[in-house]
Amino acid sequence: MTSPNPKDAVTSPTVHFSRGIPPLEAIPSADIAELTGSVLSAEPDRVFQYAPIGRHTGDRELRDQLGAFHSVDPDRIFVTNGSLQALDLLAAHLLKDAPRKKVLAEAPTYDRAVQIFERHGAQVSGIPLRGDGLDLDVLRERLRTEVPAFVYLIPDFQNPGGVTTSEEKRRELVRLSAEFGFTILEDIPYRELRFAGTAPTLLGELAESVEGARVLTIGSLSKILSPGLRVGYVIGPPGTPGALAALAESTYLSPAPLLQVVAARAFASGLVRRNIDEVRKLLRPRHDTAVEAVRKALGEAALCVPEGGYYISVHLPVRTTEEKFLAAAAAEGVALTRGSAFYPADSAPPSGTVFLRLPFQALSDEEFAEGVTRLAAVAQRAE
Numbered sequence: 001m002t003s004p005n006p007k008d009a010v011t012s013p014t015v016h017f018s019r020g021i022p023p024l025e026a027i028p029s030a031d032i033a034e035l036t037g038s039v040l041s042a043e044p045d046r047v048f049q050y051a052p053i054g055r056h057t058g059d060r061e062l063r064d065q066l067g068a069f070h071s072v073d074p075d076r077i078f079v080t081n082g083s084l085q086a087l088d089l090l091a092a093h094l095l096k097d098a099p100r101k102k103v104l105a106e107a108p109t110y111d112r113a114v115q116i117f118e119r120h121g122a123q124v125s126g127i128p129l130r131g132d133g134l135d136l137d138v139l140r141e142r143l144r145t146e147v148p149a150f151v152y153l154i155p156d157f158q159n160p161g162g163v164t165t166s167e168e169k170r171r172e173l174v175r176l177s178a179e180f181g182f183t184i185l186e187d188i189p190y191r192e193l194r195f196a197g198t199a200p201t202l203l204g205e206l207a208e209s210v211e212g213a214r215v216l217t218i219g220s221l222s223k224i225l226s227p228g229l230r231v232g233y234v235i236g237p238p239g240t241p242g243a244l245a246a247l248a249e250s251t252y253l254s255p256a257p258l259l260q261v262v263a264a265r266a267f268a269s270g271l272v273r274r275n276i277d278e279v280r281k282l283l284r285p286r287h288d289t290a291v292e293a294v295r296k297a298l299g300e301a302a303l304c305v306p307e308g309g310y311y312i313s314v315h316l317p318v319r320t321t322e323e324k325f326l327a328a329a330a331a332e333g334v335a336l337t338r339g340s341a342f343y344p345a346d347s348a349p350p351s352g353t354v355f356l357r358l359p360f361q362a363l364s365d366e367e368f369a370e371g372v373t374r375l376a377a378v379a380q381r382a383e
């Protein structure tokens, strides 16, 4: 690869394809502030006191609202500080006495989840992610030699791939969970942000009619209301919320009561539903532009055409190393997250390609198109 010539360095602003955070205009800050004000004046005793202890699974009002939102019994819900904490507590719970520490995940997958599982002693192994979900042939083969403690999936508008697991694959995954006796964690922070098509069934819902299947669903308000509230939750079979509560109580007691009550009122007042509609309206055109711009600049390299969420991703053929590609992209004014970091340690992007996650949620049409055009130029030059 030729080193970038400093004379060619772009002077126009860097395009940041790096973070998957909500754009500020997707967070209804004024409405949340107003709700918070009314909670503070109406319920100071409730929100400034400790939450009750003794297997406390979260604010009752919030669990009722979440139960209604998902049409599940609120007693199956456990509230956490963001869904990352749900991943941490579940890893502790599921791996503590597990005879096997093997965890299977999509390759690529959400890198922070892998780090969390590894901190709890897991050996995380990657199963290739196709345009419609996990490669089930590879999964079945792995299951024949070793049954994991759990399989971690992001079945809707996956981070980083943008992929949605098909209905057919969901049914088969749930069936395999029952046949081999492993738990599935489905992490669904982007599920409500659908711009096209119809939503496949939640794996957790499918599991209800398959004897022996075990699915834990992990939700979050970060992408549909506000990440600053740090409200996440687990929907599990009876017993799971209590087990997680015991872990929580021995470390931090409970999530902040104030933030839970504010979240509950955001559901009760209709703000969450309204905001989901607003975010869909805001992101749909960005999504459409991104899909088109990728097709135009990078051809058929996309893993899938996402129907929602934040991400489109590509396996871009290159004749250089990832490191050199990233350096050349940076010199060209494109900031990227290292794609190989999304792959569990025993997996990697297909050889001869770099994996690029291209979040579109926070970029204008022009910025996104400019970013992928620059990437195409870098790929063409890179040797």
Ligand SMILES: Cc1ncc(COP(=O)(O)O)c(C=O)c1O
Pocket: 020, 081, 082, 083, 084, 085, 110, 154, 159, 187, 189, 219, 220, 221, 222, 227, 231, 232
């Ligand atoms: C798949 C996935 N899980 C979990 C999280 C973390 O969400 P939270 O803010 O609820 O901790 C993210 C954030 O980007 C994510 O993409």
